[in-house]
Amino acid sequence: MNPKAEESFFKTIVDAFPSPVFVMDRSVRILAHNAAAARMLTMDINYIPQERAGTVLHCIHSTETPDGCGYAPSCRGCVVRQSVGRSFQGQQIVRERVKMELMGTDGEIKERYLMVTTSLFGYGDQELVLLIIEDISELLKAMLPICCHCKKIRGEAAHWHPMEAYFMEHHNIQFSHGICPDCARKYYPEIYHNRGLPAK
Incomplete structure (x- = not known):
């Protein structure tokens, strides 16, 4: 495959990705984006390159100062900016959930x-970061009918599922199990006593 065909092939793959994908520089400026990113944004896609993330995402803090995104006091705590920065500092993949006002x-x-997911990669002699943004608002706002006693979740066809099984089936989330200090004191008082831990 010649270089032009290869470039076109990979662009087609990235454009098929359903979530917005951006290529960022160290100043959190957008150098490139995929088709989903263009659909997500309301500004003319020709103006996206070289803009900062907060500007194209319409973050409310990007208009707080004349200099725009990255210069307001709130920008210091921006998860997008911090995630891109952490990837540039050597943390290969950063994945964070955030609530933003847009x-x-x-x-x-x-x-x-x-x-928000960021991943460091090299292109020629440059270090760049891939930024992927997934909108999970509907997932987090969803109301789940849950039994107030056994904590099973009601799914389709009124079937009740153990919480762990429901989240594994619907969201591919696996649970690890431990024991909190309150339950440890209640159910295993001899262990707490033997370890010299204070009773609550």
Whole structure:
């Protein structure tokens, strides 16, 4: 496969990815993006390159100072900015969940829950970061009918599932099991006593 065909092939793959994907530099400027990113944004896609993430995402803090995204006091705690920075500092993959306040096309401020993933990669002699943004607002807002006694979750067709089985089947989330200090004191008082830990 010649270089142009290879480049076109990989661009097709990235554009098929359903979540917005951005290529970022150290200043958190967007150098490239995929088709899903273009659909997510309301600005002309020709103006996206070289803009900072907060500007194109319509973060409300990006308009707090004349210099824009990255210069407001709130920007120091920005998860997008911090995640990109941590990847550049050597942490290969960073994955964080964040609540952001974004300006909608109607001018209203909307809270969105995002999963932010960054990954460091090299291109030629440059170090760049891949930024993937997944909107998980609907997932987090979903109401789950749960038994107030045994904590089983009601799924489709009124079937009740153990919590661990439900999350594994629907969200591919696995649980690890431990024991909290309160339950350890209640169910294993001899262990707490033998270890000299204080009773609650």
